[in-house]
Amino acid sequence: MKSIDLTKEKVITVADLAAAQADTTELLVGESAVLTPSALEFTEQRRIAVRRGAKAAGGEKAAAATGAGAIQELFNSPEAQAVKEEICAAGRKLWQRQYVDGNGGNISYRIGPNEVICSPTLMSKADLRPQDLCLVDMEGKQLAGGRPRTSEILMHLEIYKEVPNAKGVVHCHPPHATAYAITGRVPPTCVIPEAEVFIGKVALSPYETPGTPEFARTVIPFVKDHNTVLLANHGIVCWADTVTHAEWYAEVVDTYCWTLMLAAQLAPVSHFTSEKAADLLAIKKRLGLPDPRHELKECELCDLPEPGSIAIQPKPCGTAPSLNNAEIDAIVQAVTDRVMAALNARK
Numbered sequence: 001m002k003s004i005d006l007t008k009e010k011v012i013t014v015a016d017l018a019a020a021q022a023d024t025t026e027l028l029v030g031e032s033a034v035l036t037p038s039a040l041e042f043t044e045q046r047r048i049a050v051r052r053g054a055k056a057a058g059g060e061k062a063a064a065a066t067g068a069g070a071i072q073e074l075f076n077s078p079e080a081q082a083v084k085e086e087i088c089a090a091g092r093k094l095w096q097r098q099y100v101d102g103n104g105g106n107i108s109y110r111i112g113p114n115e116v117i118c119s120p121t122l123m124s125k126a127d128l129r130p131q132d133l134c135l136v137d138m139e140g141k142q143l144a145g146g147r148p149r150t151s152e153i154l155m156h157l158e159i160y161k162e163v164p165n166a167k168g169v170v171h172c173h174p175p176h177a178t179a180y181a182i183t184g185r186v187p188p189t190c191v192i193p194e195a196e197v198f199i200g201k202v203a204l205s206p207y208e209t210p211g212t213p214e215f216a217r218t219v220i221p222f223v224k225d226h227n228t229v230l231l232a233n234h235g236i237v238c239w240a241d242t243v244t245h246a247e248w249y250a251e252v253v254d255t256y257c258w259t260l261m262l263a264a265q266l267a268p269v270s271h272f273t274s275e276k277a278a279d280l281l282a283i284k285k286r287l288g289l290p291d292p293r294h295e296l297k298e299c300e301l302c303d304l305p306e307p308g309s310i311a312i313q314p315k316p317c318g319t320a321p322s323l324n325n326a327e328i329d330a331i332v333q334a335v336t337d338r339v340m341a342a343l344n345a346r347k
Contacts, residue, residue, distance in 0.1 A: 002023050003026040004026070009030070013036045013039055014036065016039065017043070025047075026049050026051055026068070027050045028051055029050060033148075044146075052145070074135070075145070081130060083111055086242070087243055089244075095124065098174075099254065100172050102124065103124055105171055105172040106152050107247075109167060110160050115135060115136075115137065116135070116136050116138065117134070118134050119132075120145065120149060122148075134150075136149050140154050152211050152215070155169075158216045158219060159223050162220055165288075166239040167243075168243035168244070171235060171237045172236060177230060180202075180311060181235065184204065185311035185313060186204050186311070186312060186313075188303050188311070189302050190277045190303075192256060194252060195253070195255075199249060201292055207234065219237060226291075226292065238250050261310065271302060271304055274301045281294060307335060
């Protein structure tokens with residue numbers, strides 16, 4: 001294996017690769033180095049593997065080369081290629097549905113016990129190609145890929161650590177679900193069956209600066225019982241057994257929020273009963289989908305907003321709402337007014 005060591009360079013151009021020979025198989029670059037498009041194309045055409053991190057020295061060199069070889073073998077395997085194509089397809093769907101803009105959003109898939117394929121930073125999800133993706137370990141260190149990994153991969157890794165069944169994670173900024181997130185509210189339950197089965201009770205995590213370890217840890221209390229979390233003042237994150245399914249959940253939750261907003265302009269939103277909700281939760285449990293209400297009594301299954309509202313404040317599952325006397329009086333008055341209006345309309 002012949003390598004070119006450019007670990008001291010911050011930006012690598014095709015001119016820097018002039019020393020590459022026909023037998024060059026590996027390019028060593030720094031953790032945060034950026035390869036220009038022409039340099040990336042050069043490595044792709046010559047099948048030169050890009051490895052990030054300092055070059056090993058002394059007696060560790062052979063072991064490092066062996067480890068790097070195994071990493072590249074995994075990253076270039078048929079399984080990894082299929083995953084890369086699935087991530088790119090999901091990225092295009094997110095962009096087409098206007099769930100991401102600019103370089104927003106990120107996608108990942110856990111392909112091994114300590115290996116995760118993810119989207120790069122500073123790239124539109126509409127333009128993703130398999131060769132643009134990255135491989136990181138479970139601590140966020142980049143192992144392979146010509147582009148630097150997304151800065152928000154730490155949140156994905158926390159989900160993988162907390163939920164062994166999670167294989168794919170999608171983070172994006174769909175406008176209707178994000179509208180709930182920036183108002184500190186979540187959508188009610190027991191309205192639409194599909195949303196109930198695939199999403200159910202939605203959680204809301206507190207705000208932290210995106211890309212930081214603190215931001216990554218905000219989802220830890222929720223992801224075991226929720227496959228979809230609203231990120232306060234930011235967006236949403238969904239996990240599933242595949243990248244495609246995680247993207248589906250993003251579609252379901254945003255369409256649900258959008259439908260609630262439209263319905264509220266026509267008339268008060270109706271809800272089905274807790275008995276019917278129990279039927280849907282039974283289906284959900286058979287599908288192996290998480291929901292904090294699985295062990296609750298039937299009477300505790302539906303979170304209902306105040307009359308005329310389509311949003312509720314997040315609260316622990318099964319917790320009765322805490323209302324002051326003024327709020328109770330307002331609800332009683334609103335119900336009385338509706339009943340009287342209905343009776344008068346019949347006259």
